[in-house]
Amino acid sequence: MTEELKHIGPRLRALRNDRDWTLDEVATRAGISPSTLSRLESGKRQASLELLLPLTRQFGISIDDLVTPKAADPRVRRRAIRRNGMVITPLAPEGSPVATYRITYPPVATPPEPQVHDGFEWLYVISGRLRLLLGSQDLVLTNGEAAEFDTRIPHSICAAGKRSAQVLSIFNNEGIRMHTHAPGDDMHTHSPGDDTNP
Structure with a gap:
């Protein structure tokens, strides 16, 4: 928060300049002296609620608009898992x-043996052909097709044909455990860059 407070002055100056308002105009409207506003904008005066509230009213913004937390790095950098020939790459933060x-x-x-666990799974085929065995159904999904199903129904998923299939999957915690942490599997992680496109 201390780091963010340093940016309040420049943000106030930018707001004022965007509106082509002078120091005197803003200070008069906010009921403070021009010298106080000048020192606030330059960082020589510490920001306080007493000073900021009348200024934010003049600019039509909230305190939160001035004191915005620094955005965290949005990139997801988690290692992929290789399991039973599958490459499982997490696309969301842990x-x-x-x-x-x-x-x-x-x-x-x-096809692998059907599994059953609590929850639902949603998947979308990015490339290739995907075989979905769901209960008594034997389905083949192609590029651009999606499916959602109750994972309490016995299900098995694999590529259909002689090429790999790439899929986006969303599932619950039990699904995560079943797909990435099954005991006794030969499982290791590798960098996403090790993936090869089918």
């Missing part, structure tokens, strides 16, 4: 309420 992954399913001779 602990995010929405768990989103890019999963590359390799071609296989036999």
Whole structure:
């Protein structure tokens, strides 16, 4: 917060300049002296609510507009997981309420055994053809197709045909555990740059 307070003065000056208002005009309207406003803008006077409230009223903004927390780096840099030939790349920060992954399913001779767990799964096919065994249904999804299903129904997912399939998947915590932390699997992480496009 201390770092952000340093930016209040320049932000006030920018707001004033954008409106082509002079120091005297703004100071008079806000009920403060021009010298106080000048020192506030230059950082020589510490900002206080007593000074900021009348100024924000004149500019038609809130205190929060002046004191905006520094935005965190929005990029997600989590390592991908390789499991049973699949490459599972997290696309959301750890602990995010929405768990989103890019999963590359390799071609296989036999679909994996159906799984059952609580929750729902949503997926979208980015490239390739995806086979979804859901209960008694045997479905093939192609580029641009999406599916959402109750994961309490036995389900199995793999690439259809001889090429890999890339999918965006969103699932709940139990789905995360089933896809990325199943015991006894040969699992290791690798950098996203190690991925190869199908």
